[in-house]
Amino acid sequence: MTESPSPARVAVVLGGSHTGMLAAAALTGLADRVVVVERDELPGGPAPRKGLPQARHAHMLWSGGVRAMEELLPGITATLLDAGARRAPVTTDMVVHSAHGWFRRWPESHHVILAGRDLLDATVRARVLADERVEVLGGAEALGLVGGAEAVTGVRVREADGRERTIGAGTVVDATGRASKTPRWLADLGLPAPERREVDSGLAYASRLYLAPEQARDGFPVVSVQPDTREPGPGRSGFLLPIEDGRWIVTLNGTRGGEPTAADASGEDFVRFAREELRHPLIGDLLARAEPLSEVAFTRTTVNRRYFYERAAAWPENFTVLGDALAAYNPVYGHGLAVGAQSALILRELTRRHGFGAAGLSRRVQRAVARPVGAAWDLATGQDVFYPGATEAGPTARDRLVAAYVSRLMRTATGNGRIARRVTDVTSLERRAEVLLTPAVLLAAVRGPLKPALTEPPLTAEELKKAGLQ
Known part of the structure; x- marks a missing residue:
């Protein structure tokens, strides 16, 4: 009979979604055992679950996150593609109407992985749980942290049968998403409230699944x-x-006063919104020739919210917050999945370097993950802050200066492939924003686009024919 590991050699990950599973993968082999505590009973394959309503909406995984995920789970990209996911080169396979007009489809700079969230999560989950050192405690709710202000020593949970117990641990990771209770749990340990910022554009999301025209x-x-x-x-x-x-x-989405219809059982207003309310009718025209496969899913859970745990005056040992529990973004920018993967990789790298349960490790991890979190935060809030009511004080002078420069860059990128590549270096989360401040990029922004603006969507004749638009 295998002897149970010491609690000091156990890692507990709260939350079994994308970031939670990748955090479990990061700690596998560094801890003797990894326990994933998840409120849902996780499905055996790609299937919806109650605790992940956002799965009904569109997701993409930028290449900065793909590369991190591949480091954690070698071969996972090929597994996803074999399961039906798509690899789309950026910007080659993208038809994008920006604030400054249509982007050209430049040669590949980066890529995204496209898949339904159920498929993505199930594929990652199967790889992580194939390791017998990882176990899932399904149907269980995390009630609070055990320990004190100096160190966390475990977590209290309520299991599916209602019984409560404590799981001792040398490391606890909160990956419970937007519903994270960490601020309250820290207060229970006697620690001060964390610094928090919200940018709420009032965005509402409506999504629907379609079967594309056969061709x-x-x-x-x-x-x-x-x-x-x-x-x-x-x-x-x-x-x-x-x-x-x-x-x-x-x-489809809209900010305050421009939201898509919430109750749209027939989906008729969904297509109307795409045709008449967006700045170009292309998506609506495409949908008119596709077959609806689902009802319209609606959500208002889109606020940008960030906790600055890395700035806390005191932080307990053995406790780390990752993913949406740390920072949640307006989903339209598609960075949450990538940041979760990059953060899990940082967790593994620093744990390997300093040792599982090492003094000061949690503080180091929390400060290090602030880098990818901050990059995605700036990208997400850079536009949202300008909508009325998004923040109490409105955009700052820095917000306006940065927005003006980014706007100039985006206009330049519509007609300059080199600048388009620099922009996607940052949006793919593969390089830091400093690449946009080099002398060559600054000079190009002053000059503006090298090619004239496109007057029509850059779809090929074959694509127009496939979609029934020609």
């Missing part, structure tokens, strides 16, 4: 129509992502 079920590009924050009134946008099984997942 467009393979190799069709991503389509995105973006808002223009320089225009008065609410911002509206939409994107169409080709995913597995010849399907398109389409998400």
Whole structure:
């Protein structure tokens, strides 16, 4: 009979979604045992679950996150592609209408992985749980941390049968997402409230799944129509992502006063919104020729919220917060999955370097993950802060200066492939924003685009024919 490991050699991960599973993978082999505590009973394959309602909306995994995930789970990209996920080169397979017009489809700079969230999570979950050192405690709720202000020694949980118990641990990771109770748990340990910032544009999301026209079920590009924050009134946008099984997942959104319809059982207003409310009707025209496969899913859970735990005057040993529990972003930018993967990789690298349970490790991890978190935060809030009511004080002078420069860069990128690549270096989370401040990039921004603006969506004649638009 195998002897149970000492609690000091056990890692407990709270939350069994994308970031939680990758955190479990990061700690496997560094801890003797990893226990994932999850409120849902996790499905055996790609299937919806109550605790992940956002799975009904569009997701993408930028290459900065893909590379981190591949480091944690070698071969996972190939496994996803074998399961039906798509690899879309950036910006080659993207038709994007920006605030400054249509982007050209430049040669590949980076890429995204496109798949339904159920498929993505199930594929990652199967790889992580194939290791017998990882176990899932399903149907269990985390009630609070055990220990004190100096160190966390475990977590209290309520199991599916209602019984409560304590799991001793040398490391506890909170990956419970937007519903994280860490601020309250820290207060229970006698620690001060964390610094927090919110930017709430009032964005509402509506999404629907479609079967693409038969000829467009393979190799069709991503389509995105973006808002223009320089225009008065609410911002509206939409994107169409080709995913597995010849399907398109389409998400439409609008800020306060411009939201898509919440109760839209027939989906008729969904198509109308795409055609008439967005800045270009392309997505609506495509949907008119596709077959609806689901009802319209709606959410308002889109606020940007960040806890600055890395700035805390005191932080307990053996406790780390990752993923949406640390910072949750407006989903339209698609960075949450990538940041979760990069943060899990940082957790593994620093734990390997300093040793599992080492003094000061949690503080080091919390400060290090602030780098990818901060990069995604700046990208997400850089536009949202300009919508009325997004913050109490409105955009700062820095916000306005940065936005003006980014706007100039984006205009330049519509007609300059080198600058488009620098921009996607940052949006893919592969390089830091400093690459946008080099002398060559600054000079290019002053000069502006090298090619004239496109007057029509950059779809090929073959793509137009596949979609029934020609």
